[in-house]
Amino acid sequence: MSERTQLHPGTPIKIAILAMGGQGGGVLADWLVDMAEHAHWWAQTTSVPGVAQRTGATIYYVELLPESDVAAAGRQPALALMPTPGDVDLVVSAELMEAGRAMQRELVSPERTVFITSSHRSYAVGEKSAPGNGISDPNKVIEAGRECAKRFMCFDLQALADKAGSVISASLFGAIAGSGALPFTREDFEETIRRGGLGVENSLKAFANGFEAAHNAPEQAELLDLTRPMPEVPTSAKHASINKLLDSIRQDFPEVAQPMLVAGLRRTIDFQDVAYGRQYLATLKELNQLEAQHGGADKQWSLTVAAARYVAVAMAYDDVIRVADLKTRGERFARVQKEIGVKEGQLIYTTEYMHPQLDEVCGTMPAPLGKWILNSAGMRRVIEPFCRKGRFMQTGTLSGFLLLYSLSGMRRFRRSTLRHQIERKSLDAWLDLVRKTLPIDHDLAVEIVECRRLVKGYSDTHVRGSSKYLKLLDAAQHLSGKPEAAQKLRQLRDAALADAEGKQLDAMLQQDRLALA
Incomplete structure (x- = not known):
């Protein structure tokens, strides 16, 4: 038993687990109950669901009481159904911002709470939909955890689970064991996983990763390094035409702008083709030469660096063709399967919600046709009723996939579409002002x-x-x-x-x- 474990006779150990849907909070709570009952403890678990996955996690609450205390009391215990602020021994969070919610709810107290959280992020809707950078500062949560908890441990338990080919509930279980917050042996924890009978080998690997991380955790949780390294300029590419563009970046542009130019070149080529990437670099070269004439070196080439990013963003705009392309890529299907933990032999069908507006539909047409429809009141009356409601489409089915795949194939005609003409006009006006x-x-x-x-x-x-x-x-x-x-x-x-x-x-x-x- 760890020195940090303190049992109070007649008082149960109180555990709160905060997890979003799909993170295995229920599995983790059931493991704790199963382990306790096999050690002849009384155990109870309840859950309080959040409003939605990203507006509030489900709180799983577990109370554990030794059988000896029950015998001494001479009656069955009455265990609580939900946590009380300031009265929780162990708080476990499967995601960093949910750790922040736990502190807001005052579940964490400096006098008694061991606080374990994963440092990885699942971004809230408000963070992803903000016009600018809406991502909250994770280090503020870590700093608060240092102050609010008796002991605070924070590391990327999702990465440790992924490394083992398992799920985060297993690495969280290992972190609980490694923290010494509960009076059970490592063997008790591991036997619980074995009794589950599903994915045992990988779960035990993830458990071991979490155990070691918690067992060797520093007394003070470390802040996250939020710096984002710039991409390196590759020395070569598979295609000779791209090699020439990389040579141009190294020879024709200041070193400070080269990493962003590489990122922009990748984006524009991925969006359209190599010729489009060549057009991107030609635009930047002209801007860089103009900046050189007006003190660019003294300003650390700030205009060229900024333009390297935003000209690429402007050229690789989001249209129907682009959306269809991204939704039918093999790596997207692989990523979705990995995120939800699809097992061998299981099938998954992804349902897409599509709601293209009339302007977007016309934007995929040849420019003269698209303009004619938009300017025709009669044609608008005919087509607009079909654009008022969204459509649900399964990209895992042959018909749904082929429809979007055909749309993505239209990028070879993109330069002749109405949307491209509009975007090109906007880009030219912006650059003229610059x-x-x-x-x-x-x-x-x-x-x-x-x-x-x-x-x-x-x-x-x-x-x-x-x-x-x-x-x-x-x-x-x-x-x-x-x-x-x-x-x-x-x-x-x-x-x-x-x-x-x-x-x-x-x-x-x-x-x-x-x-x-």
């Missing part, structure tokens, strides 16, 4: 490039982002030549990214009298 501004105000030109981050996604998301983006470009033209123009445009962009509706941006534009008529 070229016009650069000789006047280098910093403002960089901020104009950064404004492109507002344009993303498709359907309503694309419409909202594009609307705010156009307002920022109009504001940039008004700001050109004025003091602190770059700082002001940055503030406006931050306001645009702060909320999806753009209310903060509109308020600032109205205040500064920069709103469009």
